[in-house]
Amino acid sequence: MPLLSVADRVSELQQRVQRMQGAAVTRTLDSLPALGEVLRLKTGGAYAVDSLSLAMALLAGPSLAGEWSAVVGVPELGWEAAAGFGLALERTIAVPAPGEHWLSVTAGLADVVSVVLVRPSSPVSEGQAERLRSRLRQKDAALVCWGGWPRSDAVLSVTNSTWTGLGQGHGHLRGRQVEVSVRRGGAPVRRTTLWLPGTDSQVSVDREAPVQLTAVQAG
Known part of the structure; x- marks a missing residue:
């Protein structure tokens, strides 16, 4: 485990004290x-x-x-x-x-x-x-x-999912492309396409599928 700097250690201790004090x-x-x-x-x-x-x-x-x-x-x-x-x-x-x-x-x-x-x-x-x-x-x-949580600050859902790497009966799963929707109250739904993970095993945005906004009515 990497050693924390003095500033990082002080910040961590301050956060712990704040938690203890509520x-x-x-x-x-x-x-x-x-x-x-x-x-x-x-x-x-x-x-x-x-x-x-x-x-x-x-x-x-x-x-x-x-x-x-x-x-x-x-x-x-x-x-x-x-x-x-x-x-x-x-x-x-x-x-x-x-x-x-x-x-x-x-x-x-x-x-x-x-x-x-x-x-x-x-x-x-x-x-x-x-x-x-x-x-x-x-x-x-x-x-x-x-899972579900009453009155959550935001709800994140995977609305579409596609794996890459498989051919006609051969190959290995190498990456997963997903569409994610984010709902926050009555605000427009935000949608983005991510590699979760990509072929490099990292989480990244699919830049060819830009973030979208979808208007929704508050219930």
């Missing part, structure tokens, strides 16, 4: 460049995704910047693949099977990490979501839910 700090977290064009996570926020690959990409940005992360309720997560996306495994806490205690485990981890990925073992109620959101605001952490 200082209700809100920050915009670092993001992979490909995702930063459509969404950047903010502490205190909750985000819903329908794809594990997309969830890993969301965690990778803060992780590469030195933040701690946690993964709750995802026993099938491929750690080699996660590291390939950029997740720093030495700064990642895993609780594969919390069962019915997923909410308390997630709330506890928000005390010590900046981003928590959770897959709830049961539908999330409005009350549960609000209690955890309050915790996220107090502890300077963000939540990414693999």
Whole structure:
């Protein structure tokens, strides 16, 4: 593990003290460049995704910047693949099977990490979501839910997916091109096409398919 500079170490200690004190700090977290064009996570926020690959990409940005992360309720997560996306495994806490205690485990981890990925073992109620959101605001952490989350700050969905590398019955999967939609309340839906990952194993924007905006009516 690379040594932190004095400034980085001081910043990390300050963040830990703020979490312990419940200082209700809100920050915009670092993001992979490909995702930063459509969404950047903010502490205190909750985000819903329908794809594990997309969830890993969301965690990778803060992780590469030195933040701690946690993964709750995802026993099938491929750690080699996660590291390939950029997740720093030495700064990642895993609780594969919390069962019915997923909410308390997630709330506890928000005390010590900046981003928590959770897959709830049961539908999330409005009350549960609000209690955890309050915790996220107090502890300077963000939540990414693999599944539905009431009143999430944004919903990210993979609306189309194509693999490259396979020929007529031969070849190897080399890259995955996906269309991602981002919904934020009544704002226009943003759509972008990403390599998740590309043939170079990196997450990047397909520049031949520019970001699109689609107007939607608020419900």
